[in-house]
Amino acid sequence: MAELEIKTELDNLAYTPGETLRGEVAWKVDLMKNSNGGEVRLFYYTSGKGDRDVEMIETHSVDIISESGSRKFEFHLPQEPYSFSGKLVSLIWAVEFQVLESDETERLEFVLSPNGVEIDLYANSEGNLPSYSNLKIGR
Amino acid sequence: MITRACDNPFASDRIDDLLPFDPEWLGQTWPGLMGQLKRLDYRGAIVGVHGSGKTTLLSGLKTRLEQEGLVIKSFFLNDQRNSLSKTDWECLVGAGMDERELTQRVVFLDGAEQMPSRDWRRFKKMTHRYRGLVITQHKQGKLPLFVETKTSLEMLREFIARLAPDWDFGDEFLLQVFSSVQGNIREALWRCYDEAADRAKG
Numbered sequence: 200m201a202e203l204e205i206k207t208e209l210d211n212l213a214y215t216p217g218e219t220l221r222g223e224v225a226w227k228v229d230l231m232k233n234s235n236g237g238e239v240r241l242f243y244y245t246s247g248k249g250d251r252d253v254e255m256i257e258t259h260s261v262d263i264i265s266e267s268g269s270r271k272f273e274f275h276l277p278q279e280p281y282s283f284s285g286k287l288v289s290l291i292w293a294v295e296f297q298v299l300e301s302d303e304t305e306r307l308e309f310v311l312s313p314n315g316v317e318i319d320l321y322a323n324s325e326g327n328l329p330s331y332s333n334l335k336i337g338r
Numbered sequence: 339m340i341t342r343a344c345d346n347p348f349a350s351d352r353i354d355d356l357l358p359f360d361p362e363w364l365g366q367t368w369p370g371l372m373g374q375l376k377r378l379d380y381r382g383a384i385v386g387v388h389g390s391g392k393t394t395l396l397s398g399l400k401t402r403l404e405q406e407g408l409v410i411k412s413f414f415l416n417d418q419r420n421s422l423s424k425t426d427w428e429c430l431v432g433a434g435m436d437e438r439e440l441t442q443r444v445v446f447l448d449g450a451e452q453m454p455s456r457d458w459r460r461f462k463k464m465t466h467r468y469r470g471l472v473i474t475q476h477k478q479g480k481l482p483l484f485v486e487t488k489t490s491l492e493m494l495r496e497f498i499a500r501l502a503p504d505w506d507f508g509d510e511f512l513l514q515v516f517s518s519v520q521g522n523i524r525e526a527l528w529r530c531y532d533e534a535a536d537r538a539k540g
Contacts, residue, residue: 247343248531251351286535289344317342 201298202227203305205239212308213315216278220309224261224296225269235299237261241274242295243311247288263298281312285320347502348531353524356500359391359398363493364485372402375484380444380470382484385477389522390487392474396446399472408444408469415449421457430464444470451475489523491516497523498530507533 207222214220224239238260244253256277261270274294283290292311297304310317343349361367375382384392400410413426422430432440445465447453450473453461458480465471473481494516498507507530519525 246349246351247346248348248350248528251354284342284344286346286538287343289342291344 201229201301201303203296203298203303205294205296205305205307207307207309213310214276215313215315216276216311218276219273220276220294221271221273222294223269223271226263226298227267228263228298230263230266236263237296237298239272240295240297243280243290243292245288245290249288276311281318282310283318283320346531346534347505348527348534352501353527357394357497359394363391364488368402371485375472378482378484380472381481382472383450383478383481384472384474384485384487385483386487387476387521389519389524390489391523392487393448395485395487396448396472396474400446403444407442409442410444410446412446412448415447415452417452420452421454430461440467441469443468444472447471447473449474450480451477489521494523494526497527502534505534
């Protein structure tokens with residue numbers, strides 16, 4: 200079983216639009232089973248009541264030529280969308296490291312927003328919103 | 339307290355991850371289901387009401403058929419899209435495929451009841467040379483019955499226990515929800531999502 204790790208520079212997990220996310224992936228793998236290298240991906244996805252949407256932004260391939268090792272990476276973050284959460288949907292940014300030919304992945308979530316804090320739609324909503332039981336989405 | 343959609347235990351991605359199709363729901367096993375499909379020469383219909391697990395079963399079936407070396411081509415219809423696109427039809431022609439490729443391909447049609455009769459006759463004819471054709475529909479017809487998906491209050495209880503072991507909705511809520519969704523367990527889980535969100539809202 201592979202051991203995978205993702206670390207960002209200074210362990211930062213909050214970024215502003217246009218900033219560069221720098222980090223390092225590290226692995227301990229069985230080379231006999233994982234000869235096709237790996238990938239580091241920048242993406243965002245939605246989670247909540249509706250279907251999950253995933254948008255892949257950028258991918259870097261990683262040569263895995265030794266059973267353990269590490270490699271630095273960097274992604275130039277786009278201007279949007281911002282990280283947010285409401286009652287019906289959350290938008291989450293993440294970096295994922297996958298060893299190809301296996302289902303082994305490691306994911307690190309981070310926040311992308313102007314002030315580095317996830318936008319809380321619920322906190323910023325009006326107090327007299329209808330009950331969510333009365334709302335229909337997705338169909 | 340849940341304040342983020344992604345933390346709701348009934349979020350759809352959690353449902354997909356934690357509740358893959360389990361043949362035990364139908365008192366079956368995967369070898370039993372696969373044997374049944376083979377006896378039907380890979381041509382059959384999964385029949386069941388909305389939200390009873392037909393698409394979830396197709397997903398599990400895809401994995402198992404691919405493990406047998408077969409290639410799956412899936413089509414999806416619903417009440418907003420009741421016909422195949424020109425590209426879909428062109429794909430069905432299988433231009434450039436040799437005999438071996440054709441006999442390795444199984445076609446899935448999810449939502450077959452949406453397809454107009456004339457299209458269905460054409461579709462069935464075009465897929466005849468493929469290894470198999472598995473469809474989902476709400477009522478029997480079109481193809482021999484492969485399996486009928488069913489739901490129960492017990493299933494709903496089990497799903498909730500798996501998704502949200504710390505939540506207690508109470509029997510009255512579960513009974514009321516299950517009786518109002520007419521077997522549509524997906525809709526029942528959406529009601530649980532709403533309930534969890536509303537409780538957080540206070």
